[in-house]
Amino acid sequence: MKAGDHCVISDCSYGGTNRSCREFFSHLGMSFSFVDFRDPEIVRKAMKPNTKLVFSETPANPVLTLTDIQAVSDIAHAGGAKHVVDATFATPVMVRPLDWGADMVIQSLTKYYEGHNMMTGGAVISKDKEMHERVKFIQNVHGNIINPFAAFMVLQTSKTMALRVRQQSHNAMAISEFLEKHPKVTKVCYPGLASHPQKALADKYHRDGIHGGMLWFEILGGVEAGKKLMNVCQRPWSLCENLGATESIITACAVMTHANMLKEDRLKVGITDGFIRVSCGIEDKEDLIRALKIALDQI
Structure with a gap:
């Protein structure tokens, strides 16, 4: 150009x-x-x-x-x-x-x-x-x-990427299904869920039913609830802005990755105050869900 x-x-x-x-x-x-x-x-x-x-x-x-x-x-x-x-x-x-x-x-x-x-x-x-x-x-x-x-x-490390992505996708699906049932969660977005508004497109383009290790959810209480969740979420979750790693990572976007955006711009693209981004790792899904439940129950 x-x-x-x-x-x-x-x-x-x-x-x-x-x-x-x-x-x-x-x-x-x-x-x-x-x-x-x-x-x-x-x-x-x-x-x-x-x-x-x-x-x-x-x-x-x-x-x-x-x-x-x-x-x-x-x-x-x-x-x-x-x-x-x-x-x-x-x-x-x-x-x-x-x-x-x-x-x-x-x-x-x-x-x-x-x-x-x-x-x-x-x-x-x-x-x-x-x-x-x-x-x-x-x-x-x-x-x-x-x-x-x-x-x-x-x-x-790329030699094991296919194995890792499959495990991360498996964990993401299980965590998304758990979050959809939690009373503190108002919305869950993951391309593998039937509730995703573009599920048909996901099924068309995503190979072998693999929908990735990334998901997001929205919690009651906005920014303050997001901050508290970051403070109380235990291992195996890690608090940082990276993604795609073997460790499961959780991020409150409004105050971390997207804090430099004007609020009106952030809301316009759907990043609400209670928006939590999750990058699933390869840990045991039950351990991840248990730690997440303990943290959410404290909000």
């Missing part, structure tokens, strides 16, 4: 950094539109003659909305644009966007690939050689390269 180009971006992408995205694109002389990707027609209406990039995230962080990858890819291509998908939450174990028409996939290696809270890194996977060569050129010019030891460690 260059000055004068237009980009259509999922309104949930980059979590709490939409303001940073606005500043970034404006500085480069590009225009952009943040839109709701749950409806491909909204994406279609946001397309302009100078749109060169359509950027989606599925499942989106942290609200777990899904994108119809094939439909959005068709819309992007019809307008002469490329469709780039951030599939970090899914990993290739769960979703492979290139098989559904996407041109490029972004993965945070820091999350499920590495999976042990040790290293950071990222990957860009291109569909054709020309795009790959352009990315490699920019990488070379800017010197953006993962350090050798981190690359080595990610290569080792």
Whole structure:
């Protein structure tokens, strides 16, 4: 992309950094539109003659909305644009966007690939050689390269990613079903639940019935209840902002990952005051549910 180009971006992408995205694109002389990707027609209406990039995230962080990858890819291509998908939450174990028409996939290696809270890194996977060569050129010019030891460690840990993602998904489903029945919980969102508003889309794109290790729920009491839950939740839960690790992680988004967002922007995309994001690890599901019940009963 260059000055004068237009980009259509999922309104949930980059979590709490939409303001940073606005500043970034404006500085480069590009225009952009943040839109709701749950409806491909909204994406279609946001397309302009100078749109060169359509950027989606599925499942989106942290609200777990899904994108119809094939439909959005068709819309992007019809307008002469490329469709780039951030599939970090899914990993290739769960979703492979290139098989559904996407041109490029972004993965945070820091999350499920590495999976042990040790290293950071990222990957860009291109569909054709020309795009790959352009990315490699920019990488070379800017010197953006993962350090050798981190690359080595990610290569080792990624060997067990498929096993970990399956166990994490199994735990996420069990925890979601528990949360749906708890009186302190007003809402639970997980693509594997029948109650997920895009369940049909999840079943279409998520391979082998695997719906990932991420879920979120909303508790009574808003911000204060969220803070208390963070303070009283016991092991095996960990309190931090990372995700995708072997440890189960719990986060009160309003005061942690998305605290830098204006409240009206946060509420607009569905991140309420009592919004709790969960990244399930590989521990015993009964231990996780027991610790979560003890914490919720104190709210």
